[in-house]
Amino acid sequence: FQKGFSLIMQRSIARLTTPLCKLPSRAFAAQYPPIVGSKYVKTVDQALEVVKDGQTVLLGGFGPVGQPQTLVKALAKHGAKNLHVVASTSGAKEYGAETLVANKVVSKLTTSELEEAPAINQAFKNGQLEVNFVPMGSLAEKLRAGGMGVPAFYVRAGQGTPYEDGGLPTKLSDDGKIVQKASDAKQKRMFKGQEYLMENRILGDVAFVKAKIADTKGNCIFRFAARNFNPDVAMAGKICIVEAEEVVEAGELDGDDIHLAGIFVHKVVKADKHATQIKKTPTADEILGAPEAKAKKEIILKRAAQEFKDGSYAVLQKGLPKLVRNYMDSKLDVDFLTESGILGEEALKGESDPEVIGGDFAPISLKKGAVVLKASDAFAAVRGNHIGTTLVEAFQITPKGDICNWLKGDELQGPGATLDYMYHNNEVVAIMEHVGADGKPNIVQDATLKVSGKGIAKKLITDMGVFIFGEEGMTLVEHHPKVTVEEIKGKTGCEFKVCPNLKKMSIQIQQKNILSLSHKLLKKK
Numbered sequence: 001f002q003k004g005f006s007l008i009m010q011r012s013i014a015r016l017t018t019p020l021c022k023l024p025s026r027a028f029a030a031q032y033p034p035i036v037g038s039k040y041v042k043t044v045d046q047a048l049e050v051v052k053d054g055q056t057v058l059l060g061g062f063g064p065v066g067q068p069q070t071l072v073k074a075l076a077k078h079g080a081k082n083l084h085v086v087a088s089t090s091g092a093k094e095y096g097a098e099t100l101v102a103n104k105v106v107s108k109l110t111t112s113e114l115e116e117a118p119a120i121n122q123a124f125k126n127g128q129l130e131v132n133f134v135p136m137g138s139l140a141e142k143l144r145a146g147g148m149g150v151p152a153f154y155v156r157a158g159q160g161t162p163y164e165d166g167g168l169p170t171k172l173s174d175d176g177k178i179v180q181k182a183s184d185a186k187q188k189r190m191f192k193g194q195e196y197l198m199e200n201r202i203l204g205d206v207a208f209v210k211a212k213i214a215d216t217k218g219n220c221i222f223r224f225a226a227r228n229f230n231p232d233v234a235m236a237g238k239i240c241i242v243e244a245e246e247v248v249e250a251g252e253l254d255g256d257d258i259h260l261a262g263i264f265v266h267k268v269v270k271a272d273k274h275a276t277q278i279k280k281t282p283t284a285d286e287i288l289g290a291p292e293a294k295a296k297k298e299i300i301l302k303r304a305a306q307e308f309k310d311g312s313y314a315v316l317q318k319g320l321p322k323l324v325r326n327y328m329d330s331k332l333d334v335d336f337l338t339e340s341g342i343l344g345e346e347a348l349k350g351e352s353d354p355e356v357i358g359g360d361f362a363p364i365s366l367k368k369g370a371v372v373l374k375a376s377d378a379f380a381a382v383r384g385n386h387i388g389t390t391l392v393e394a395f396q397i398t399p400k401g402d403i404c405n406w407l408k409g410d411e412l413q414g415p416g417a418t419l420d421y422m423y424h425n426n427e428v429v430a431i432m433e434h435v436g437a438d439g440k441p442n443i444v445q446d447a448t449l450k451v452s453g454k455g456i457a458k459k460l461i462t463d464m465g466v467f468i469f470g471e472e473g474m475t476l477v478e479h480h481p482k483v484t485v486e487e488i489k490g491k492t493g494c495e496f497k498v499c500p501n502l503k504k505m506s507i508q509i510q511q512k513n514i515l516s517l518s519h520k521l522l523k524k525k
Contacts, residue, residue, distance in 0.1 A: 038216040040247060040268045044074040047241045047269045051080045051206055058143070058204035059087040059096060060233040062340050062375070063115065063361035064277040065354070066226035067095040068208040070243045070269070075208075076103040084108040086143075086202055088136060088229045088375065090117040090414075094277065101129060110202070112136035113416040115279075115361075121412055130171040130181060131412065135163065136339060137379030137420030138199050140232055144376040145201035147235025147264070154189060154196035155383060156423035160454025162407065163419060164188070164197055207237025210271065211260070214244035215251070218265025219258045224355040224366075225340040227259060229375040234264045243271040259374075276354035281362040284323055293433070296463035299480065300431050301327045302507040304391060304461050307429050308334045312388040313343070313381070315421055317405075318360035321391040321431065335367070337387065339417045341378045344370025359417065379417070385425050392421060394430040396442055396449050397460055399494045401469035403430055406452035415452070422453035434462035434491055441493035443467075443474075464488050466505060467496065478505045 041047050048071070051057070057075070061067035072091075076099055083106050091098040092115045100106045102119035108130040114120065123129035134142065135157045145153055158164050166185035173180055186197040209230045211220035220242055222230060234240045242265050288294040297320060305327040308314055313335050316322050325347055328334070335344045339359035344367045352363035373381070381387060396404040406418050422428060436442050443460070460467040465488050466478035475497040479485060481504045489496075 055205035058207040060230035062228035068210040113414040127174040135419040136417040140375040142202040143232040143236040146203040207240040211244040217250040218262030220260040279361040317392040399473040401457035403453035404449035407450035434464040445494040
């Protein structure tokens, strides 16, 4: 017994004293360096000592909110080059990947959406930057998978689109005329009769995170929409550096209030003071346009407002769908989910808070009972069919329910959350003007634009009527009271059936002018 016990102890001691690099690694998990004692460092330069040329750097933040600006500005001057930056949105002049690209330290960018990004656009056109776009929800899940040790997973977002097929330009020649690299086609697999795309995890060498408060053990608290991608980014970084507006001693924060546990954090540094920008977004009047277009769009919005049920959860794509709140019955209790992670948004009332924004980066208010989710959880709510209705705007639509609302023209365009919002098993309602500004039908037999949702639409609402989609094509179920079926047929680019019980569209909902009031308040401020 004594000999056996002695042998066990010798082996245990030898294992404990073996360097980490010699221990067997987990098959699919990143290897994170151990941390001993306080993680607080006094200077940003000390924090950035771990950053080397050619590394993958993950950036937290969504739009202007939750951006690790102190770390990004320091990295722009740090000296490391040829970086691969991963960020939910591109950032702008004062923050995010745009700042790093402008300082020529980035050779590859993975993102979902471009903001005002002239440096990124120019570097791409000049062949100096490779740009890979990923649907926003898939990007969040790729980061979460990286932090959880999951090598890959399957989702429907992007199925039947150019994102699945590959071939989208990711890098051009110096003169911008030759495509040197293009996106790869996705691996696919069928589950219960539906096609899914495989997505690989994302792991970063270094992750930059912005917190409201952090303690010296790395436990973090975020504020409102500033949570967004930050927790997922932190988990996916082999080394995570947190910049916090306030740093406190370990034990000063209530463990029940922590949003990100210190086990995922390696360094903490005090953030410089940066004012979060309130981005200028189009007003309701700008979205509605000239009087003739406005009249058509208001017909669409008044009818679309009737699609939401009391006590339901829903998603509004940014742009025209966001205005539907302005036409809804004030007695309806509907919780809208945004890309920023807020569940329970409503149009701005009173003073704006720079950390309370919607998916279009515009200030919003929180309705009674609103909650805040991190990015991966927000998109899991959509992907997991916890959302009742999704309202999207279409450029074109086919009788099969194929929606085109992502790629239009030759400009560099990210999908944002568009592809994620299409693919769930609940109601996807599309809205659009029946006829385009060029006088051509927007309902077409075969799409001339790139499809962003294949067979996804359950219902279409135009200024002339309401259609539903099924195995036998599209069927007109409602028509505008002043428009005949023959007129609708004359302005539709494909054949459709007419419901025997055809009804007239109800478009008499009282407008509340909430958004108009909010924009007046913003202008006054």
